[in-house]
Amino acid sequence: MTWHILGAGSLGCLWAARLARAGEPVLLLLRDRQRLAQYRASTGVGLREGDNFSRFPIAADTLDGNQPIQRLLLACKAYDAEEAAASVAPRLAPTAEILLLQNGLGSQQAVAERLPRARCIAVSSTEGAYLEAPFSVVWAGRGQNWLGDGSEQAPAWLAALDKAEIPQQWTTQIDARLWKKLALNCAINPLTVLHQCRNGLLAEQQETLATLCSELAALLSRNQVRISADELLNEVLQVINATAANYSSMYQDVQQNRRTEIAYLLGYAVQNARAHHLHCPAFEQLHQQLQNALAQRGLPTD
Ligand SMILES: NC(=O)C1=CN([C@@H]2O[C@H](COP(=O)(O)OP(=O)(O)OC[C@H]3O[C@@H](n4cnc5c(N)ncnc54)[C@H](OP(=O)(O)O)[C@@H]3O)[C@@H](O)[C@H]2O)C=CC1
Numbered sequence: 583m584t585w586h587i588l589g590a591g592s593l594g595c596l597w598a599a600r601l602a603r604a605g606e607p608v609l610l611l612l613r614d615r616q617r618l619a620q621y622r623a624s625t626g627v628g629l630r631e632g633d634n635f636s637r638f639p640i641a642a643d644t645l646d647g648n649q650p651i652q653r654l655l656l657a658c659k660a661y662d663a664e665e666a667a668a669s670v671a672p673r674l675a676p677t678a679e680i681l682l683l684q685n686g687l688g689s690q691q692a693v694a695e696r697l698p699r700a701r702c703i704a705v706s707s708t709e710g711a712y713l714e715a716p717f718s719v720v721w722a723g724r725g726q727n728w729l730g731d732g733s734e735q736a737p738a739w740l741a742a743l744d745k746a747e748i749p750q751q752w753t754t755q756i757d758a759r760l761w762k763k764l765a766l767n768c769a770i771n772p773l774t775v776l777h778q779c780r781n782g783l784l785a786e787q788q789e790t791l792a793t794l795c796s797e798l799a800a801l802l803s804r805n806q807v808r809i810s811a812d813e814l815l816n817e818v819l820q821v822i823n824a825t826a827a828n829y830s831s832m833y834q835d836v837q838q839n840r841r842t843e844i845a846y847l848l849g850y851a852v853q854n855a856r857a858h859h860l861h862c863p864a865f866e867q868l869h870q871q872l873q874n875a876l877a878q879r880g881l882p883t884d
């Protein structure tokens with residue numbers, strides 16, 4: 583069964599290289615002929631792990647190819663997910679499965695509504711990767727991939743991920759995983775943008791973090807995710823400590839003048855709180871401040 587991977591960015595290349603290395607059939611789906619020509623000139627997907635670099639001559643095609651798709655890994659940003667998934671809809675087999683690698687919340691629901699016949703499996707990933715050159719990925723941080731669609735029924739192909747050394751765990755609580763990661767990202771990432779700092783410096787912002795965690799814990803509770811404000815604050819401080827020397831993904835996006843996933847993180851939290859009539863002045867204000875900072879740089883505020 584071919585792994586169709588839509589999006590040859592950081593995570594798309596990371597998954598493609600590891601699957602290909604394990605002998606799994608992989609086909610990259612690129613946005614157009616220009617990207618395909620660029621890929622073909624690069625002689626494959628590069629994977630750097632520490633001092634080792636390998637290149638994998640993985641097959642690629644454009645989105646409008648004609649091979650039917652049974653298994654799709656959607657490896658684009660959250661704001662591209664719905665349109666990207668819709669563009670391959672005519673090619674999806676009736677029992678197609680789609681793995682959604684997007685961070686935050688909102689895009690998974692949008693894809694599932696757009697493609698109601700497909701089995702949509704959300705992935706919450708704590709792995710870290712970035713591109714050092716087009717189609718060449720650096721595996722920068724070991725982590726876990728939590729997969730789930732709310733059901734107990736784990737797909738048989740999870741064994742292929744083990745073989746490919748892609749860490750994986752099936753969970754019946756994928757929404758809780760996504761919410762908790764969203765809460766961490768909402769507490770940490772916007773502050774690193776506003777203070778222009780590495781994650782570690784946020785340890786000095788304990789009061790602000792405590793207020794945010796209290797509001798975020800209340801929001802998670804409205805969404806049936808049980809975590810106390812103190813537990814959340816502890817987790818946030820642990821992540822800040824463990825990633826002290828790193829710049830958050832949102833900070834990096836802003837520095838490189840790339841669109842952020844604000845709408846699927848803080849924006850989603852604000853909207854969800856309003857829908858629950860939950861008063862969350864601290865993260866409403868943070869959202870506004872982040873939008874102002876993005877606007878000042880000429881970046882999209884959604
Ligand atoms: N990188 C990481 O370490 C982690 C990322 N994530 C999440 O994973 C998701 C993907 O992130 P990441 O891999 O870093 O993102 P990247 O920006 O590196 O890659 C996204 C890729 O998607 C491609 N793409 C977008 N739309 C289309 C389309 N319509 N057709 C074909 N290709 C398309 C882009 O192509 P093009 O280059 O042509 O624009 C780009 O190559 C995000 O939601 C992120 O938050 C989660 C955990 C860790």
Ligand SMILES: CC(C)(CO)C(=O)C(=O)O
Pocket residue numbers: 766767770771781821825829830831832
């Ligand atoms: C390390 C962490 C948790 C910081 O929020 C992250 O996931 C990111 O940078 O996006």
